[in-house]
Amino acid sequence: MIALLAADLPYWAQTLLRILGGLVAVLLPAGTIVYLFLFKMMSFMQSRLGPMEAGPYGSMQLFAEVGKWLQKEDITPARADRVIFKIAPLVVLASTFLLVAVVPFGPDAWFTNFEAGVFYLLAVSSVSVLGILMAGWSSANKYSLLGGLRAAGQLIAYELPMVLAVIGVIIQAGTMNLQGIVVAQNGGEIFGWNGLGNPYILTQFTGFIIFMIAVQAELTQTPFDMPIAESELVSGYMTEYSGFRFLTFFIAEFATAGVFSLIASVLFLGGWGVPFAWFDWKSIDDVSDWMNVVGPLIMFTKMMVLAFVIMWVRFSYPRFREDQLQRFAWKVLIPISLVNIMITAILKVAF
Amino acid sequence: MTSTESLIDRRQLAYIASQAADARLNVELETDGMTLNIGPQHPATHGTLRIIAHLDGEQVVWAEPSCGYMHRGYEKLTEVRTYPQVTSLVNRIDWLGSFANEVPFILAAEKLMGIEAPPRAQWIRTILFELSRIANVSLFLGDLGVQLGAITPVFMAFRDREHVLNLIEATTGGRFHPNFDRIGGLKDDLPAGFIDETRAVMKTLRNFCTEIEDLLFGNEIFQSRTRGIGVIPKDIAMQYGLSGANARASGIDWDLRRDQSLPMAWDKVDWKVWTHPDGDSFARCWIRLQEVRESTRIVDQLLDNIPAGPIMAKVPRIIKVPEGEAWVSTENPLGEMGYYVVSKGDLGPFRTKIRSASFNNISIVPWILKGVYVPDIITILASLYFILGDIDR
Numbered sequence: 001m002i003a004l005l006a007a008d009l010p011y012w013a014q015t016l017l018r019i020l021g022g023l024v025a026v027l028l029p030a031g032t033i034v035y036l037f038l039f040k041m042m043s044f045m046q047s048r049l050g051p052m053e054a055g056p057y058g059s060m061q062l063f064a065e066v067g068k069w070l071q072k073e074d075i076t077p078a079r080a081d082r083v084i085f086k087i088a089p090l091v092v093l094a095s096t097f098l099l100v101a102v103v104p105f106g107p108d109a110w111f112t113n114f115e116a117g118v119f120y121l122l123a124v125s126s127v128s129v130l131g132i133l134m135a136g137w138s139s140a141n142k143y144s145l146l147g148g149l150r151a152a153g154q155l156i157a158y159e160l161p162m163v164l165a166v167i168g169v170i171i172q173a174g175t176m177n178l179q180g181i182v183v184a185q186n187g188g189e190i191f192g193w194n195g196l197g198n199p200y201i202l203t204q205f206t207g208f209i210i211f212m213i214a215v216q217a218e219l220t221q222t223p224f225d226m227p228i229a230e231s232e233l234v235s236g237y238m239t240e241y242s243g244f245r246f247l248t249f250f251i252a253e254f255a256t257a258g259v260f261s262l263i264a265s266v267l268f269l270g271g272w273g274v275p276f277a278w279f280d281w282k283s284i285d286d287v288s289d290w291m292n293v294v295g296p297l298i299m300f301t302k303m304m305v306l307a308f309v310i311m312w313v314r315f316s317y318p319r320f321r322e323d324q325l326q327r328f329a330w331k332v333l334i335p336i337s338l339v340n341i342m343i344t345a346i347l348k349v350a351f
Numbered sequence: 352m353t354s355t356e357s358l359i360d361r362r363q364l365a366y367i368a369s370q371a372a373d374a375r376l377n378v379e380l381e382t383d384g385m386t387l388n389i390g391p392q393h394p395a396t397h398g399t400l401r402i403i404a405h406l407d408g409e410q411v412v413w414a415e416p417s418c419g420y421m422h423r424g425y426e427k428l429t430e431v432r433t434y435p436q437v438t439s440l441v442n443r444i445d446w447l448g449s450f451a452n453e454v455p456f457i458l459a460a461e462k463l464m465g466i467e468a469p470p471r472a473q474w475i476r477t478i479l480f481e482l483s484r485i486a487n488v489s490l491f492l493g494d495l496g497v498q499l500g501a502i503t504p505v506f507m508a509f510r511d512r513e514h515v516l517n518l519i520e521a522t523t524g525g526r527f528h529p530n531f532d533r534i535g536g537l538k539d540d541l542p543a544g545f546i547d548e549t550r551a552v553m554k555t556l557r558n559f560c561t562e563i564e565d566l567l568f569g570n571e572i573f574q575s576r577t578r579g580i581g582v583i584p585k586d587i588a589m590q591y592g593l594s595g596a597n598a599r600a601s602g603i604d605w606d607l608r609r610d611q612s613l614p615m616a617w618d619k620v621d622w623k624v625w626t627h628p629d630g631d632s633f634a635r636c637w638i639r640l641q642e643v644r645e646s647t648r649i650v651d652q653l654l655d656n657i658p659a660g661p662i663m664a665k666v667p668r669i670i671k672v673p674e675g676e677a678w679v680s681t682e683n684p685l686g687e688m689g690y691y692v693v694s695k696g697d698l699g700p701f702r703t704k705i706r707s708a709s710f711n712n713i714s715i716v717p718w719i720l721k722g723v724y725v726p727d728i729i730t731i732l733a734s735l736y737f738i739l740g741d742i743d744r
Contacts, residue, residue, distance in 0.1 A: 234393065234394060315503055316566075
C-alpha cells in the first residue's frame with residue numbers, strides 16, 4: 001500500500017506517508033489489544049465486566065485513560081539522571097517502530113523491503129533492553145534498579161532462543177527477506193500438496209513454540225514478568241514514571257506485543273498471504289493488487305489470534321524466579337532449538 | 352536432612368553470601384550491600400509492615416521485620432471500655448475474620464463470670480467462627496496468586512467470598528465487623544433461610560477450593576516457586592512459637608479446636624486436622640486449602656443438628672465481672688489467638704493481654720529470610736500469611 005501509493009511521489013511525501021503508516025501499524029494493534037484483551041477479555045476471565053461506562057461497552061475507556069495520563073504531573077525524582085530518565089521511554093517505544101519497519105503487509109504494502117529483514121529485526125528488538133536499563137538506572141530507585149537489571153539479564157537470555165528458533169525458518173525459506181519468507185510459505189507445498197501452502201507452523205512447530213515463549217519473555221509478560229513484578233518490585237523499572245512517560249511505556253508494552261505477533265504471523269503463519277494455489281498464482285508477480293487491501297486485514301486477524309494467546313498466558317500463570325527463568329532458557333529452550341536447527345538442515349538437504 | 356542441618360546450611364549460605372560480598376569489596380569492584388526497605392507502603396505486605404532487607408545482589412544477607420506502623424493500642428483501650436464494648440474493638444484485630452476475634456474474649460469473660468452460653472448459642476458461634484475462617488482463608492488462597500504474579504485467582508476468591516460475607520451480614524448485620532457475640536450468648540438468632548443458603552454456599556466454596564487447586568496448586572510454576580522454599584523445620588517452628596497452619600505445615604499436630612475443651616461445638620462433629628511434613632511454602636498454602644475444605648465440612652455438619660432453645664444465658668443487665676484472671680485462646684484463622692483478662696470486679700477489664708497469631712508468626716522472618724532471593728521474600732511472606740491488624744493490634 002505504502003510503496004504502491006508512494007511510487008511516484010516526492011521523497012518528503014513518501015516519508016510522511018511512511019510515518020503515518022507506521023503510526024497506524026503500531027498504535028492500532030496496541031489500542032485493540034489493550035481494549036479487547038486487557039480490558040475486556042481479562043475481565044471476562046475474572047468474572048467481571050470490565051469498563052462499561054465510557055462509550056458502548058466501555059470502548060472509549062482507552063481514550064479516557066490516555067486523557068487521564070496526559071493530565072498527570074510529570075514527576076522526575078530529585079536524584080534521577082534527568083536526561084536519561086526522560087529519554088528512556090522514547091528509546092523503548094522507538095524499538096517498536098524500528099521493528100514494524102520491515103514487516104510486509106501485502107505484496108507491495110511495506111515500509112522497506114529489506115534483504116536481511118530477519119537479521120535486522122532480531123537486532124533492533126534488543127534496543128528496548130537499552131531503554132529499560134536506562135530507565136532502571138536513571139530512576140535512582142532501588143526497585144527500579146533491580147527491575148532494570150533483571151530485564152537486561154532476561155532479555156539477553158531470551159534473545160538467543162528466539163534467534164535460534166528463527167534460523168529454522170530461514171533454512172526452510174532459504175531467504176532472510178520477510179517478503180520472501182511469506183512467498184515461500186504461501187507458494188510452498190507439503191509433500192506435493194499445496195492446498196494450504198506451507199505455513200511453517202506445521203513444519204517448524206517446535207520453532208514456533210520456542211519463538212512464542214521467547215516473545216513472551218521478550219515482552220516481559222506474565223510467566224516472565226520479573227522485571228516489572230508488581231508484588232515484588234512494585235513496577236520495576238517503571239516505578240518512578242508518571243503521566244505521559246508512563247503512557248509511553250504502556251503503549252510500548254502493548255504495541256510491542258502487537259508487533260511481535262505480526263512478526264510471528266509472518267514467520268510462521270504465512271503473513272499477509274493466502275495459499276497461492278487457491279488462485280493459481282505462481283510467484284509474487286502474479287499476486288493481484290487487491291491483496292494490498294486484504295493482506296493487512298489477514299495480517300491483523302493473525303496478529304489478534306497470536307496476541308490472544310500471549311495475553312491468555314499472561315492472565316493465567318504465576319511468574320518464575322530469575323534463576324529458574326535463566327535455567328529454562330539455557331537448559332531447555334536453547335538445546336531444543338539447536339536440535340530443531342539440525343533436523344531442519346538435514347531434512348532440507350534430504351528433500 | 353534433619354532440621355538442625357538445614358539450620359546450619361542456611362546460616363552457612365548467609366555467611367558465604369556476606370563473605371563473598373566482602374571479598375568482592377576487597378578486590379577491584381567497590382561493591383557494597385544494598386539495604387532495601389520493603390514497605391511500609393508496598394503492594395506485597397497488604398498493610399504497613401516494613402521489612403528491612405540487606406541485600407547482596409538479589410540475595411538477602413539479613414532481614415528484619417519492623418512493625419508498629421498501624422498500632423492502635425487495643426490492649427490499652429480495653430481498660431477504658433466496658434466488657435460488652437470490647438468486642439467492637441477486637442473485631443478490628445484480624446479484620447478478615449473478625450467474628451473469630453470476639454469469641455476468645457467473650458469466652459474469657461464468661462469463664463470469669465462462671466456462666467456458659469446455651470447450646471444453641473454455642474452452635475451458632477461455631478458456625479460463624481468457621482464462616483469467618485472461610486472468609487479469611489479463601490481470600491488468602493486468591494491473594495497467593497497475586498503475590499506470585501497470577502492475577503486471576505484473586506477475583507475468584509473475591510467472587511466466592513462474597514457469598515460468605517453475605518451470610519455473615521444476614522446474621523449479624525455487619526460484613527466486616529459483626530460485633531455480634533455477647534457475654535452469655537449471642538445478640539440474635541439465625542435469620543430465616545440461613546440453613547439452606549449456607550448449604551449452597553458451602554458447596555460453592557468446595558468448588559472454589561477445587562478450582563484453586565487446579566488453577567494454582569497444580570501449576571508447575573507455582574510448585575517450583577513454593578516447594579522447598581522457606582522451609583521451617585519442626586523444632587524451629589516450635590522455638591519461634593508459630594501457630595495455626597504455619598505450625599501444622601511443619602508437621603506439628605496441634606489444633607486448639609481439637610486439643611482444648613471449650614464451650615464450642617467442634618467436638619460434636621467429625622473433621623480432620625491436616626498436617627504436612629515438609630514445612631515449606633507449598634505445605635503452608637496446602638494446609639490452608641485443606642482447612643477451608645474442613646471448615647465447610649464442619650459447617651455442613653453443624654447445620655444438620657442445631658439444637659433448639661434460647662440463645663442467651665441468664666446474665667445481669669449490667670455486667671460486672673468478678674475479680675480474677677482468665678486465659679482463653681482459640682484456633683483462629685491465622686493461628687492461636689488468646690486473651691489474658693485481668694478483672695478487678697469493675698465494669699471493664701483491668702488489664703488485657705492480646706496474643707495474636709501473626710505477631711508471633713512473623714517473628715520467624717529474620718531467620719527464614721536469611722539467604723533467600725528477593726522474589727522468595729514475597730512468596731515466604733505470603734505463605735506465612737499475616738494480617739497487619741493482627742500484628743500491630
